[in-house]
Amino acid sequence: MLTIHHLAMSQSERVVWLCEELGLDYRLVRYERTSAMAAPAEYKALHPAGTAPTIEDGGVVLAESGAVFAYILAKYGDGRLACGPEDADFAEYLFWLHFANGTIMPSQIAGLVLRSLGVTAGNPLSDGVVSRVAQAEAMMEARLTAAPFLGGANFTAADIMNLFALTTLAIFAPRDLGPFPHLRAYIARIRQRPAYLRAMALAEPNRAHG
Amino acid sequence: MLTIHHLAMSQSERVVWLCEELGLDYRLVRYERTSAMAAPAEYKALHPAGTAPTIEDGGVVLAESGAVFAYILAKYGDGRLACGPEDADFAEYLFWLHFANGTIMPSQIAGLVLRSLGVTAGNPLSDGVVSRVAQAEAMMEARLTAAPFLGGANFTAADIMNLFALTTLAIFAPRDLGPFPHLRAYIARIRQRPAYLRAMALAEPNRAHG
Numbered sequence: 001m002l003t004i005h006h007l008a009m010s011q012s013e014r015v016v017w018l019c020e021e022l023g024l025d026y027r028l029v030r031y032e033r034t035s036a037m038a039a040p041a042e043y044k045a046l047h048p049a050g051t052a053p054t055i056e057d058g059g060v061v062l063a064e065s066g067a068v069f070a071y072i073l074a075k076y077g078d079g080r081l082a083c084g085p086e087d088a089d090f091a092e093y094l095f096w097l098h099f100a101n102g103t104i105m106p107s108q109i110a111g112l113v114l115r116s117l118g119v120t121a122g123n124p125l126s127d128g129v130v131s132r133v134a135q136a137e138a139m140m141e142a143r144l145t146a147a148p149f150l151g152g153a154n155f156t157a158a159d160i161m162n163l164f165a166l167t168t169l170a171i172f173a174p175r176d177l178g179p180f181p182h183l184r185a186y187i188a189r190i191r192q193r194p195a196y197l198r199a200m201a202l203a204e205p206n207r208a209h210g
Numbered sequence: 211m212l213t214i215h216h217l218a219m220s221q222s223e224r225v226v227w228l229c230e231e232l233g234l235d236y237r238l239v240r241y242e243r244t245s246a247m248a249a250p251a252e253y254k255a256l257h258p259a260g261t262a263p264t265i266e267d268g269g270v271v272l273a274e275s276g277a278v279f280a281y282i283l284a285k286y287g288d289g290r291l292a293c294g295p296e297d298a299d300f301a302e303y304l305f306w307l308h309f310a311n312g313t314i315m316p317s318q319i320a321g322l323v324l325r326s327l328g329v330t331a332g333n334p335l336s337d338g339v340v341s342r343v344a345q346a347e348a349m350m351e352a353r354l355t356a357a358p359f360l361g362g363a364n365f366t367a368a369d370i371m372n373l374f375a376l377t378t379l380a381i382f383a384p385r386d387l388g389p390f391p392h393l394r395a396y397i398a399r400i401r402q403r404p405a406y407l408r409a410m411a412l413a414e415p416n417r418a419h420g
Contacts, residue, residue, distance in 0.1 A: 048349050060301040064312045067304035074295040085284040091270040094277035102274045
């Protein structure tokens with residue numbers, strides 16, 4: 001059986017959500033962060049990368065969000081929550097599937113690092129990062145003005161990948177989404193999905209959801 | 211026909227290499243960086259992301275390295291340079307395919323940013339980044355001690371994704387690979403591939419290769 005090792009307040013909440021959307025049988029093991037907000041030693045020992053998410057499946061131990069999503073979708077997705085090459089939405093689906101960890105999250109995380117160093121507004125690096133996050137949000141707003149979901153007509157894994165940046169990661173890097181009404185409505189809408197609520201109740205039982 | 215928009219000294223060199231390995235017909239448009247090392251305005255105008263790589267294919271305009279690789283492999287790869295779910299190497303292939311942009315490159319880029327801010331050895335953030343890059347190199351060394359290629363028995367897109375971090379990006383963030391003999395031998399070996407040499411002669415004609 002598939003095992004999801006979930007580190008609290010981390011990207012692995014997306015894997016729980018993915019498995020709930022797919023209706024898979026899986027085992028969830030939850031790990032609290034240390035007082036320094038790091039992964040505990042037991043989590044780091046799961047895979048040489050030491051990062052969340054990490055999953056196990058038979059003899060396979062796999063890390064990296066993009067790899068874990070590709071693995072679960074290919075092994076257990078049966079074509080659901082994805083677009084194939086024959087689909088008109090294929091390129092957009094791929095773009096948004098990779099957008100979370102490739103574009104918006106690196107800029108958000110860079111912003112957190114700069115803030116921890118006391119590098120703030122007025123510094124060109126800080127201003128550059130803020131502008132890249134705003135550009136990413138504006139791209140999402142434009143996309144969600146044109147289509148109901150990031151991947152196009154249907155809810156897909158691309159939506160699951162990106163919501164983390166706008167919810168859990170945004171707890172550390174809060175943003176005013178006032179200028180982006182379609183993005184705000186989208187977030188409110190997909191947070192009401194039953195599979196999301198089930199996943200978050202399991203993955204983050206100490207937070208309010210929905 | 212597929213068009214690759216290649217920005218000099220950027221991740222888009224990998225897309226040229228991928229297409230040379232697959233023997234595809236494609237059109238290459240090359241863009242020099244500005245004196246500030248930024249992408250020129252014509253490049254930024256190609257896609258809302260404004261980042262390299264960007265490709266065009268019929269009416270599709272696509273950015274994000276991971277998305278561009280997935281698109282080309284699915285549309286034109288015919289199963290080559292990839293592993294499928296039935297392959298024993300599938301999980302490792304996926305891990306290493308995502309490792310470049312998910313693990314080693316973010317740490318290298320964070321190191322460049324910290325250095326530009328004058329944050330150097332002794333600062334916990336700087337030491338943490340250096341240690342994450344060294345850990346990533348040690349993971350590659352361990353993998354290449356166990357298998358001839360990152361994805362396993364065969365050369366795959368996972369190798370194409372990662373070499374950039376060890377060559378072009380390493381020009382900006384040089385590293386001593388002395389402790390990693392298998393990694394050094396691997397780099398020397400895949401840099402001799404005819405498709406790599408053809409790609410780099412086209413993509414980076416002003417640098418020496420091989």
